[in-house]
Amino acid sequence: MEYTHDVIVIGGGAAGLTAGGGCALFGLKVALIEGHKMGGECLNNGCVPSKALIASARRAAEAREEKRAGVQLAAPVIEWGGVHAHVHKAIADIAPHDSVETFEGMGCEVIQDWAKFTGRHSVEVGGRTLTAPRIVIATGSGPFVPPIPGIGDVPYLTNENIFDLAEQPEQLAIIGGGVIGMEMAQSFCRLGSQVTVIEPGTPMGRDDPESVALVVDRMTREGVRFVKGKAEKVAQTADGGVVVTVDGGVEIAGSHLLVAVGRSPRITDYGLEEIGVKTGRGGIIVDERRRTNLKHIYAIGDCRDGPRLTHVSGYEGSRVVLEIALGLPSKVDYRALPWCTYTEPEVAQIGLTEAEARAKYGDALTVVKEGFDHNERAIAEGDTEGHLKVMLKGKSVVGASICGPNAGELLLPFSQMITGKAGTFDVGGAIIAYPTRSEITKAAAFKAWEPTVFGKWPKRWVAFLAKIRRMF
Template sequence: MNYTHDVIVIGGGAAGLTAAGGCALFGLRTALIEGHKMGGECLNNGCVPSKALIASARRAAEAREEKRAGVQLAAPVVDWSGVHKHVHDAIAHIEPHDSVERFEEMGCEVIQDWAKITGPKEVTVGGRKLTAPRIVIATGSGPLVPPIPGLDDVPYLTNENLFDLTEQPDHLVIIGGGVIGMEMAQSFRRLGSEVTVIEPGNVLGRDDRDSAAIVKSVMEDEGVRFVQGKAAKVSGGEGAITVSTDGGEEVSGSHLLIAVGRKARTEGYGLEELGIALGKNGIKVDQRRRTNLKHIYAIGDCREGPRLTHVSGYEGSNVVLEIALGLPAKADFKALPWCTYTEPEVAQIGMTEQEASEKLGDKLTVVTEGFDHNERAIAEGLTKGHLKVMLKGHKVVGASICGVNAGELLLPFTQMITGKSGTFDVGGAIISYPTRSEITKAAAFAAWEPTVFGPWPKRWVAFLAKIRRMF
């Protein structure tokens, strides 16, 4: 067959950009198709704007603390137009990294239009028919909007329009206590809005329960209100919206944010007509991210599985190995990290304590180190939080961290879980003093402490001491 391209990538977010850029740099004729904005969710209404907003909120929180460590600060004055500008300046600053021009320089043919797969190896876009022996679907996900009675009749926010607000909400009501809900709840509260979070289960439900409890307590102290319950009905209108819960409570606010999860974007791309198998929330794939049509891959948020920007980039790289180099690359998530950027942060890699307990039973050992014993944290006066390390013997199977910059402490655990390093190596490493990363060394050494100071080493020490006393 006379193909127009070697590979066609549909979607210009983290997954698609990595896959298309890598294939093009290897010299493959690569078509990159994006129907909306280059950079996808992460750049335009996800990671970048949310972290920029969190940065503004942190500055306000620091000033609001008035006096700490002997230094008096003035109360913060929040200029919402300035906050809005900071958020969009961050997006604009990073945009060139994901731009059409940059990927054309790499060798991609970038087509800005909506695509549809119209044959096993054919994609129609902008009136053109493209063909390739390999197709990569990277269409991402969008906010999941639950079928709450009355929701369609009131104005509501999702992450897709939240960062376009030109006026600060007086009272932001958030349905959902997951990552987005918690990060935005703390940020808007710190910037001066009243905030109420409605969540039927545990906040940060996929994280360590002790870590989530610390964050919730901090946020409550800062003035965030939590309501346990499921949103049963929404009523009202612009500037005055009421959410009624299944427990009979009514919460009224000026703005409503829906943050209950993500939904894979799979409709309108010709997948069902082609016979590509779909799961409950995304395209079904194997470990190599191949669909049931093995020459078509699905990577990133559009497929079933974890929805994280770094996972999308990882899968994009794997697809490059598959398509460009012919090297089978299976996704391996046993050392999957993630972080929620509240303050304190909640970071996780591998199994949580609950998951490890269910899987390992009495073979599990949990080592816990508190930041209240970390000398850098003590010197800073920021000791909330802890590190938990889940062990099977001396092998790390997971780690949960809650504290300042917790996400920055995950890297050594990637190496330990994958076997590229071990607790003995880390426990004996020289760590710069004073740093928060010393807590990692302390936990790693604690894994070996019963062995190092066990009966046989003590007998050997006693024997050597006895010999020395004889001379």
């Protein structure tokens, strides 16, 4: 078969851009196909706009604080048009990184249209039939909307349209207490909306409970209302708002409703069933090398069954580049998988949580906990809320949970320790700039060795040396 390309990549989000751009930079002939917006979910209605909104909300929150460190700020004056402009400026400023021109410059043929498989090696797009020996599916995911009675009869928001609001919600009801729900709840509350979070379980349920408790407490003090229960039905009110009925009969009214209960893989209308690609409830089924059951077709990022995070998508894209361009079999390694929820305080996790580690290692597990109330940078800043928990099997790190300002920035050394690229002894003995919050990492790492360093045999050796020195 004579192929039109070496590689076809379907999807121009984090996963597809990494895979397509990487292969093109190695000199392969790449077709990069995107039917909607270049940059995908993260750039257009995910990570970038949400973090821009969080930044605006943080400024408002700081201005509301009582006098701190001897300084009193003026009360915030919030202009929604300015917040909206800031969010969309962030998108526009980052968009060139993911643009058609950028990837054409790398050597990709970028095609802006929708693709569909017509065979196991062929894809139809824009009236053309493209063929390649390797194909990468990177079609991403979209917001999952649960089948709540009445949901189809009311206007509701998801992450795909909440950042386009021309006016600020007066009352925002949020179904879902996960990452999106919690970040948006705190942000809109800080910007002046009345916010209610409806969650049947524990908010941020995959994170460390001690860390989550600090976040929920902070958000409650700031004015967010939490209602524990399942949304049973939704109805529109006479004034165009919504009312959510929670099991038990509690009714939550809102001018706006945000649905934030998870993600669904985008895998329909691409012809996958017709060519025999196997899928499951969580998305396209792949092996550790991100290959589908048709080994020349890969599925990476949110469309496949697995973790849905932007940095995971980029990581898998790079793994596929090694496979396709260099012929190096590359299994994914998620022992040190990090994630962060950008509430205040931030909650960051890498590797196993304490609960997961205890379930796996039982009595062989040691948990080291360091509070920021002992960190001198935090004390000097007057912000000591939060902690670091390190899960150790022997002296090896298997996970870490961090809660506090910029918690996500402290994850990198734990990635190195979990994967064996650095040890707790190395980090515990490192020279760390003073005063920094990262000193908490060194303190926790040293605790793994403290019993050994100051144990019986080192003390006997020190006593022996001291005795010898006294003799001369």
